[in-house]
Amino acid sequence: MSQEAIAAVIEAHIDRLIETWIAAVRDDTRIQSDAMLSKPELIDHVPAIVHQICELIRKNETPDVRNSDEARANVYVRFHQGYKGRDLIRELSLLRITLLEHIADISSDEDVTADHESSQKAARIVNLYLDEEMRYAISVYGSASE
Amino acid sequence: MISQEEFEGFVRDYNEDYKLLLTRASKRHYDCLITSFMVLKDFYNMIQVSYDTGQYTFKELPYPFSFRADYVLLRTLGFDDEGIANIFGFLHFVKETQGMEFEACLEAGTLAMCARVV
Numbered sequence: 001m002s003q004e005a006i007a008a009v010i011e012a013h014i015d016r017l018i019e020t021w022i023a024a025v026r027d028d029t030r031i032q033s034d035a036m037l038s039k040p041e042l043i044d045h046v047p048a049i050v051h052q053i054c055e056l057i058r059k060n061e062t063p064d065v066r067n068s069d070e071a072r073a074n075v076y077v078r079f080h081q082g083y084k085g086r087d088l089i090r091e092l093s094l095l096r097i098t099l100l101e102h103i104a105d106i107s108s109d110e111d112v113t114a115d116h117e118s119s120q121k122a123a124r125i126v127n128l129y130l131d132e133e134m135r136y137a138i139s140v141y142g143s144a145s146e
Numbered sequence: 147m148i149s150q151e152e153f154e155g156f157v158r159d160y161n162e163d164y165k166l167l168l169t170r171a172s173k174r175h176y177d178c179l180i181t182s183f184m185v186l187k188d189f190y191n192m193i194q195v196s197y198d199t200g201q202y203t204f205k206e207l208p209y210p211f212s213f214r215a216d217y218v219l220l221r222t223l224g225f226d227d228e229g230i231a232n233i234f235g236f237l238h239f240v241k242e243t244q245g246m247e248f249e250a251c252l253e254a255g256t257l258a259m260c261a262r263v264v
Binding site: 074076 | 191222
């Protein structure tokens with residue numbers, strides 16, 4: 001299976017993935033900032049982030065400061081929503097787990113026949129994209145506390 | 147090498163321009179707006195790349211460049227329902243007139259726009 005196909009499968013299941021992620025965030029007792037947000041406010045930029053990650057997977061493009069706009073938008077909105085930095089990092093960690101588990105499921109699906117290399121590249125892009133967002137978040141929250 | 151003060155000035159200018167372009171979209175002044183967004187995107191990238199070097203701090207955060215489907219963000223920026231609908235309408239306008247999504251236009255850059263004009 002090509003990276004194009006992996007991106008397509010992720011996008012085809014985006015609603016289910018977002019629901020899984022929301023449940024994980026809501027169930028995580030260590031995340032407190034989400035309590036003040038409605039469901040649309042909590043979801044906010046996450047679907048756009050997943051779409052941007054899929055676009056990068058499709059092109060096999062390494063995430064960097066120029067192609068991760070949605071990640072920066074998410075940090076901006078969370079910061080202005082009064083979200084704690086540590087809660088943002090944790091919810092991004094949960095998004096990482098959700099996406100990586102989905103890629104693993106795709107890889108092990110006999111009907112899909114994903115090749116190991118494509119899955120590995122897709123997982124690497126997920127990791128680098130979310131690392132890019134965490135890097136930005138840490139520096140923005142750090143600046144605010146100085 | 148730009149100073150921290152100059153960097154802060156760039157962020158202020160970017161924020162003013164970004165808000166201006168969104169305000170134009172909110173009033174359905176769509177003409178030539180995509181070209182303005184292309185130029186502003188370069189400015190935004192310059193700010194983020196400079197910031198990423200670790201040599202500067204944000205006194206105020208630059209507005210995020212992406213606004214697709216972000217009702218929460220546009221509300222934060224002070225736009226009402228009608229203005230937000232018109233801003234999203236701009237994305238449809240770009241798709242109809244350019245034959246590609248707003249983000250694809252930005253990526254294609256001015257060369258693609260020039261090719262269309264020629």
